[in-house]
Amino acid sequence: MKVLSPARVAFSLAMLGSLLALALLLAVVSGASALPLSEVWRALIGDDATPAAADIVLRVRLPRALLGMAVGASLAVAGVLFQALLRNPLADPFVLGVSGGAALGGILVLALGSSFGLGYAAVPPAAFAGATLTTLLLYAVAGVRGHVSSTHLLLTGVVFNAFASAAIVFLASISGLTESSNIFLWLIGSLSAIRAEVTGWVVFFLVAGLACALPMARGLNLLALGEESAQQLGIDVERQKRLLLLATSFMVGAAVSVAGLIGFVGLIIPHLLRLVLGPDHRLLVPAAALGGAVFLVVCDTAARTLPGGRELPVGAITAVAGGPLFLWLLRRQQRRVFAP
């Protein structure tokens, strides 16, 4: 295994940072409307661009890229943390049912909200409330006398997710045509609802999650040896797990509540980075933030740059790009393990 030196951390993060800068540049210069580069530049420096060009660059492309960065980073970091905490390589941000809870909260409002005078604006808060309630429920069900077993957490999460999808199908079947198509769209996940104020929330929970996770990165490395060993090596496993699971759930809840369910980011980015950078969480956690941001910004740029002005939900792109990539990674890992 490669040794983690400060120089290697700095180099890896600088590389990912440059990739992110490139992705941001790509996002700002490309779009459905084929603005000339000169016009994009004039809009960026505030020099006499046409109002439409200024709106397109500064109020459509840029905020959407920023939201994509925040959501992608949140999902990828959550993936790394869940995989470490649950010691399960298949864990992704949605595995604990947090996404199901968020979806259920949001969709309750989409399906029934109009009868209570709640509009589309009430969906993100409801989704976030759903995520929070699910987290609390998970602890109540899976925790026994202050101890939270990973297996119980996983099982509870999987069952809750199944319950949530069934409830969503039920709500979609009893609601009207527009409501049910809204539900369907929300489930695929998209960044098209660009409002600057929601990005702030996602960033807030991302920063809080990173602030919790980075100091504990060494503990996460030890957790890979098993909970007992980590305990013996002086890690307060229960406290760490509780705190990190909570922080991660909030992070996922915030991301899902503004963007819906965007799959594969939280599964594929951690695995890809682990393959390239090694399993040390001191590097893996910040690298996942940058890598997730790059991946989602690039996918979303593709989603809104189709010829003719058509738009795809970004969740469709991440799944189409992520599925095969994940299988390829898996093959590679297997070869490596079983190589003579």
Next chain:
Amino acid sequence: MLAVFLILAVVASAAAEEPERLRIVSLNPSLTEILLSLDAADTLVGVDDYSARQQPSVAELPRVGGLFSPNLEAIVALEPDAVVVVPAAQQRDLGERLEQLGIRVVSLPNHRLEEVLTSITELGALVDRDQAAAARVAVIRRAVAESRSATAEAPHPRVVMVIQRDPLYVVGGGSYLHELLDVAGARNIAAGFSEAYPRVGLEWLLAAAPDVILDASPDAAQAEAYWSRWPSLPAVRANRIVVLSASAWRPGPFLEQSLQLLADALRPTELRVAP
């Protein structure tokens, strides 16, 4: 022996009934509306949930489920002579299964203007109200012809009709609404999309710069606040956002009214007095 008696009893009771009345189950609100407009309410014996929601006069009829969940048993139990449907992937093989059970299925697509007119004619033939149907179709055709000639010389504003804002869905070239817009003298900027209701990006809309935005999305109350955020749109600057109620885009029997609504919405607002 008992079976024979039972069959005889059923046959006898059927024969004793009043003059034969067609029994129809409608699985689509627009088709229900067409039947009602042809004065054929007495033929309806069951409707889908959406019909019941939109048409108070059939709200009391037995329901047979929603778009995603039509209930085969509930339909069969009503012993219909015919089930009228708009072909939709969501209903899977419902039509086939009904036909296997010996129930006539009348399948009427309604994306294009001509298809809606055909639906009216066919339903008229089904319930023996051909004349009423022909009259209805004639009213719509006349309104179309008049509108076309009235707007031929007038300027053709570049228009987009939004049916949902978030995410953004508009009326594309494949919809009867596109045809009505065209008839009403508008140039639909989304005509290039072949499907009926394409999903588009906000960037496309900003770059296409429509003169008029017809907003028929479900939450009408939010329309003004939403569009006022994009003052670079010519339609916003010129204050030409028109909020339409959802009923304006039902492919039903009163398309001339939808056309009238569109024509009113498109009329230039030069007479507006500045505050």
